[in-house]
Amino acid sequence: MFKRVPSFLRHVGPGVVAGAADDDPSGIATYTQAGAQFGTGLLWTVFLSLPFMIAIQLVSARIGRVTGKGVAANLREHTPRAFLMTMVLLLVIANTINIAADIAAMGEALQLVVGGPQHFHSMAFGVITVLLQVFVPYRKLAPILKWLTLFLFAYVIAVFLVKVPWGQVLYDLVIPKLQWTSGYWMMIVALLGTTISPYLFFWQASQEVEELRLKGKGQGSDAEIRNDLRRVKQDTYIGMFFSNIVAFFIMVLGAVVLYAAGIRDVTSAAQAAQALRPLAGEFAFALFAGGIIATGMLAVPVLASSAAYAVAEAFGWPEGLERHWFEAKRFYAIIILATLVGTGLDFTPIDPMKALYWSAVINGVVAVPIMVGLMLLAGKKSVMGNFTSGFKTRLFGWGGVGVMGFAVLMMFWDVVRQLWR
Template identity: 80%
Template sequence: MKKYIPSFLRHVGPGVVTGAADDDPSGIATYTQAGAQFGTGLLWTVFLSLPFMIAIQLVSARIGRVTGKGVAANLRQHLPAPLLLGLVGLLVVANTINIAADIAAMGESLKLVIGGSAHFHSLMFGVITVLLQVFVPYRKLAHVLKWLTLTLFAYVATVLAVHVDWGRVLYDLVVPKLQFDGGYWMMIVALLGTTISPYLFFWQASQEVEELRLKGGERGTDDAVKRDLARVKQDTWIGMTFSNIIAFFVMVVGASVLYAGGVHDITSAAQAAEALRPLAGDFAFWLFAGGIIATGLLAVPVLASSAAYAVAEAFGWEEGLERHWREAKQFYAIITVATLVGTALGFTPIDPMKALYWSAVINGVVAVPIMAAMMVLTTRADVMGRFTSGRKTRWLGWGGTALMGFAALMMGWDLVH
């Protein structure tokens, strides 16, 4: 066991943490709603998005490792300042809304488990996540986040605790049952927006920079870069696959329990946990609710920190979770404000699902130009040197950009109509 623990911490890197953070409480709510509303009919989308998700995260991680700078710091050198600041501003708004939904879901879930006030629990989680980021250096915080990734196995255990028609599941994976109504396609757009999110690009690239700083901050020899890029590739493949497998299991639970039980409308992750209790029993409820709390503790720091990295890099401020707060006051101020404002939104009459919808719209708008700019950067020798992305990554990266462009157009169509 003593040998296993350091080995686990050594081999789980930014890619796995990024993938796990993608399955935040808001994502869990979206996946559960997809299963509750359409049964197993949308499971195929999880595997459709996977190669594009892997490619774009590989691009962001490669940019961070090769250049030693985050995504926004690189874009600052190649995009007009007003455009970059506009994109970063929208990212901060979307992340803050996402934080609000995640912290509210965590508070509601803890209330379901132990009672008390959901608002008090939410405030507690907001303060805890701020303290973790401000006062725990990256080298220690990274280990905490790595261990939190294991909590996602709660959703695998939930599947084992309920009855699943695996024949139907496998059939719908191989033979997708397409529908041509607006709700079906908008759910596909929501799933794409949940799995391919801009905050993940900024986070993973910046974590590669943090890892580089822990080694002394030097880029190293070409051989050292090659070794790190091989590690990045393996780490990202594992992380994104893990993320989508968890999404798959959450959708299976929604389809097998809620859809089969006649519950077709889920508005939050906490409501999903509560709906499971009478249909699947206390054990499934406890697993699902506990998973919401644990994934929130993982995702909220990622959301807040990615916003802080983007803003600090765009303005050229000192940044980094390894730095003491006195060395990067603006960076930590953004983390604190984004988290506490997100927490405060839970005390207002704002409808969390409508807020999440607008967050998805903003993410869809922001993702496309950022992905396109990243794809251009990763093919430029003056930026990447000899470590430009390979042909397969380029094709899949541009394919993912086109897919998110389609998703943005579909959201625009839905808003107009």
């Protein structure tokens, strides 16, 4: 087993970390809420989104590897400045709310396990994640993030500790139960916004740039790029499959435990863990609560640094987690500000978990124009040279734009329809 450790660290890359970060505490809360509110009726969304998620993350990673620049840096060169700044601003707002929700959930989960004041735990997690990003260089931070991905298996194990009607699960996975209500479509937009998240586009592209810097070389020859793109493809496929399988099991757990018990409203991942305690047992509770803390430690750095990459690239500032803090002061200032503001929201009357739902909706809405920009960049020879996206990637990438756009339009249409009644 231990002989395989270096192999694991070598082959797991930004794609797997991005996929795991997608299942953060706020994502866990959204998936659990979907299961608690609609039972197994929304399981189909997990696998509907998978090919589109793979395509858009693959496009993001390819752009980073081929151009040697992140998403925002490429958008700055090829899109109107007003468009870029609007997207970056909305990304930073959504990420900060996400950070607040994740840190609150981590503090609450630790309180459930060991006791003590929740706010103290939250503040400690906020400070720890800031110190990790500012003082641990990328070459040492990356392996930590990779190992934290393994904690997501806790949610797979937890499902097998309860009785699951697999026949019903498989039926609802294949046969969607559509409802024409605003709550239903808003949940779909929230699920898609949680699964196909703009911050992951920025993160994975920027980490491919970090990998290039770590190797101390530029983009390299066509042969080197082609070899790296094979690794990028494998890494992204594994990461996105892993992410969606975990999301599937979390939604199943919410459906067969909470929905079946008549619990319809779950406002946080920690509340979900607490609700599971009397229904699924202490071990399932411990797995769920421990997973919240571990995935939060993985996701908060990804959220904060993706916001910092977006802002720094948009303004042309020096950026990168491999740089020392004094080489990229404004980049690290964004990381510190986003994390501390997110932590600070937990000390205000604002309910971070209610705000989280709307941040997921914002992510779903914002993802559409960003995905359009990415797909246009990926098809330009002036940007990608000989490595423009292939037919399948373009098909599913634009398909993802269509699915996300349709869900958003349905949500807005139903909201307008309700207002006119």
